[in-house]
Amino acid sequence: MTSASRRARLLALGFGGGVATWLVVLNFGALGAVVWRAEGFSALRSADLAAVRFTLVQALWSAALSVALAIPIARALARRQFRGRALLITLMGAPFILPTLVAVLGLLAVFGRSGLINQGLEALGLARFNIFGLHGVVLAHVFYNLPLATRILLQGWAAIPAERFRLAATLGFGPRESFRQLEWPMIRELAPGAFLVIFLICLTSFSVALTMGGGPRATTVELAIFQAFRFDYDMGRAAALALVQFALCASAGVIAWRVALPAAMGGGMDRPVQRFDAGGTGLRLWDGALIVAGALFLLVPLGMLVARGAPHMAGLPPEVWHAAGRSLTVALGATAITLGMTLALAHAVLALGGGRGAMLEWLGLAALAASPLVIGTGLFLLIRPLANPRDFALAITMLVNAGMALPFALRLILPGLRAELATHGRLSDALGLHGLARLRIVTLPRLRRPLGFAAGLTAALSMGDLGVIMLFAEREGATLPMQLYRLMNAYRQDDAAGAALVLLGASLALFVVFDRWGRGRAGT
């Protein structure tokens, strides 16, 4: 190892260590502060066990269905070229970045008691159906997460080198053989990770699960944590439940890790992919049907939100626009921090390698398992003795949002970085390319697509985040989701619908700008 590459390794470990420290504070320090304040854990009750059971059942269904549906949809999108494809892929990503409260209202406009479908059934003289129940929870979670699963898998398809498909065509592979030899290994590599991320997102669901679940049967662990804080004033039980949530997430993580296969694909020359196996009319119709069905499921509820909010956008009070500006600042700040942290952490994971690298990787995913309520309360307890948190509410929000978005960014960027190291690592070393120059010349261009996607996701997610800021923020610090909530609480349903549309538009715009940048030069 040359001294330059040793220095690069030390640098990677140093920055990665800094990021890891923040993640430990965020995930475990906050929980520790709550335990300390509560002076220990308190016992769980039988209702808590029911909550654990329901949480697991709904999260398993939601994650399994999201990934199972994403595979054919992503496959159809991957092998078809049509006008508006890029726009469609972008729009289909929108549900994931919606604030959950808004997403539920959009879904109910389609599937609710007086939604489109029930109106249609009634017009036909058929019985109406009830969306509320376990199936409603799963439907909402699939609506929310199918876009994420689809995008993760689409990235996988895009990462299969064009040379492979060319070779497959030379060997006379049909769709089935192509699937088995080229696509299935990629799915085996990516699907478990997508499943895990979605499983974890659904594990910490609270308001959506309760609303769509139709009542207290749909009590999740996160709601039980909320109850422990606010109804029972029992921080010890809240901490114990947060630990249970962590344990569930960790077990899910171990299982997913064992199922996933490492990538076994060689590198390519980044040529545009040409699919020789997608010719038949039947196949074309099948793919078309899949794309239309997926688009309808994801886009009609969004259309309903647009139709509801558009007439009220012009008359929105100025505070809404000010808050939108503030949210934009938070989103951009959080995005910069997230990308920096993710690149540092990913480099450190690879520099460490082996078991220690894997542990660092898990630390990066841990924020998904953390309860937002525990993080907010714990950080408050940690910071309060040092300073008044309200003095830098926006900065805290950015840092916390970055910690929350890091799991997604890491999942997206790490495989790309690993592949880059495998395909270009030795060449770069041989050329003596290290440090920032290598980052600029080799790494970043090759990571452009996942970087753009991760940046778009982070920006959009922190735009819509309501989480920790509620505990810190002051009158002047209101973000757009807070204003939306205030409007709803002041009976102003029309203004709230308009503000929701502003939020949807801003989140989507941020996502599109970054994602477009990421896909800018790619031929697919």
Added chain:
Amino acid sequence: MRYPLFAAVAALTLTPAHAETLVVLAPDYFGSNWGPGPAIKEGFEARCDCTLEYRTGDVLPRLMLEGARLEADVVIGLNTDTTLRARGTGLFAPHGQDLAPLTVPIDWEDDTFIPFNWGYLAWVYDRTRLDDAPTSFAELLEREEISLLWQDPRSSASGLALMLWVDEVFGDAASDVWRNLAARTVTVTAGWSESYGMFSAGEADMVLSYTTSPAYHIVAEDDDSKAAAIFDEGHYFTAEVAGVLAGAANPDLARDFMAYLLSREFQEMIAYANWSYPAALPREDWPEVMRDLPFPDTAIFLGEDEAEARRGAALEVWLEGMTR
């Protein structure tokens, strides 16, 4: 200027106007321009020659987490269901006010907290969708075709109040009541705004809200289709209260603020500002819209000790009835 920092400090310390500042800890909605916050600030500043500053956020958690570190003089916007916990922090001082002006429908003798506005919990419906609303809770139970939206008692103040309302009216039969309601409950939401939003979108016939809710639609939207069903058994009383912090930097100003809350000027403003009943104003002096709304005959209220004693068991009954 060569010493910008010095100049800035001098400018701050030498400003003559607004020598005193009253810091008010308040719920988040006081921070918005469409809540009561701005009107209260303006009204008080006009009479105190001081500056009123809000610290907004989740009030009770802030009190409990910050304790004596809390930099505030007054707390406003606590609900009647959280007064026991707030009192238990030991952070409050007597408000020092004569409570004779209070016109709330229950005996209010509390030297720590003053109610400044109040309301009755009620099932609200849309006249264009439900033309003959039930006139009693018992009738609501018989009318099993009426679909309902309401809030979870574990996460929402109004949900908790409904739980205590049912517990008080039906006692041992509460379990059957919950089973009855569960059968036609569309869903139970974490907070009030989710269920009210869903009700407005036509997801249910009735939503758990307040007798004063229709006033908003009449005044702000010129829409008189929303109404609250008035029940013979009586309605659960909820109030928002304020109190003086023992650690107030400015105790005299804090007590002036308490007096302002009971003043006629404040009480005449609060009905529109917060869509609720004034707490110290005879009903004949209320704004016409509030006065004309149907008004329950009987108030039901469990004091904070009674509510605390009952709510654990009541929640078990609720959970059992709802999930059976």
